[in-house]
Amino acid sequence: MRLQKLDRILEERDVKNAIIIGGANIFYLTGYDYISTDFANAVALIYNDSVPILVVPVLEKNRAQSKVGDKIEVVAYSSYQVSDDVIRGSLVDIISKYIEANRRIAIDMLYSGSMFYLSLSKKISSENLVDVSKDFYIIRAKKEPEELELIKKAGDITSSAMKISSEKIHEEYVSEKQLAGLIDMTMRNEGAEEYAFSSIVAFAENSAFPHHIPTDRVIKNGENAVIDIGARYNNYCFDSTRTFVKSNNDEVKKVYEIVLQAQEEAIDAVRDGTRASEIDRIARNVIEKAGYGKYFVHSTGHGVGIEIHEYPSISLSSDAILEEDMVITVEPGIYLKGKFGIRIEDTIIVTKKKPIVLETIYKYL
Known part of the structure; x- marks a missing residue:
């Protein structure tokens, strides 16, 4: 996993929290590959003070957990009540449960999409969102x-x-x-x-x-x-x-x-x-x-x-x-x-x- 690279980005931007959207970035950081699936706009990596939480649709829970192991908590959500260990609501609803709205939050605007951004801005002020799109371009450009x-x-x-x-x-x-x-x-x-x-x-x-x-x-x-x-x-x-x-x-x-x-x-x-x-x-x-x-x-x-x-x-x-x-x-x-x-x-x-x-x-x- 390359979460230490995310730590460096946040340190340079003086930010403690991040919401990572986008299959390429999440795969790069965690190894969870949903790049070519229908869930490309339905997954988020929440990062609070260096603690990662991967939020996925309930259909992806088991596969996601098998990819990231026990190093990352996987939280599943659904639009309807499935079981006690699945949170009911939308992706933005789940994110808002884990992120303090009054803190500065790093986000890759390129992958967010207009609908996601508009929904998120109802929960978190746009003034608190710090765009780290270019930071991700650069760290992914040099290949290991x-x-x-x-x-x-x-x-x-x-x-x-x-x-x-x-x-x-x-x-x-x-x-x-x-x-x-x-x-x-x-x-x-x-x-x-x-x-x-x-x-x-x-x-x-x-x-x-x-x-x-x-x-x-x-x-x-x-x-x-x-x-x-x-x-x-x-x-x-x-x-x-x-x-x-x-x-x-x-x-x-x-x-x-x-x-x-x-x-x-x-x-x-x-x-x-x-x-x-x-x-x-x-x-x-x-x-x-x-x-x-x-x-x-x-x-x-x-x-x-x-x-x-x-x-x-x-x-x-x-x-x-x-x-x-x-x-x-x-x-x-x-x-x-x-x-x-x-x-x-x-x-x-x-x-x-x-x-x-x-x-x-x-x-x-």
């Missing part, structure tokens, strides 16, 4: 050795699915939906408990949409395929994108080489102490000089960990400075509406020297 190993394992699983993708696009009559289904099945078979995000499989003109949803579109000779996938393993994510081409296409190859150059130059600059905005600038400059600047419509990357998008953002507006053991992506792209899109993405571990690139499959046409 065991976290890095889990991300690598998620990468190995993703590699298996990406290899199958590279082979299947050369078959006749394979559709986006069919390939996405095969990718998902492969990741499950290789040990993933979930996907880090919905697999993106986009052929030809569909690949000009960065977040395309797979359809029945079948790939043809001379067309490209953008495959953006990632496994979740033991609650840690991976993210990889490759662009493949079915036989030759000179225009696709030209744009591909530009994107690849942008990615390679950006990756070469990844170091402890480098500004995240500088990584974005380097990739963007390559694409702009080639005349495709307006077709690069998203940031160059993002942090990866318990969530697929974490701190730091690799963008021009980011104020983050890269640190050793951060895990980020570098994924420049060019999108030509009505024609095709190209994106190449790797998940990368930041070091003090050359970054560790967790490649899934060969990326040269």
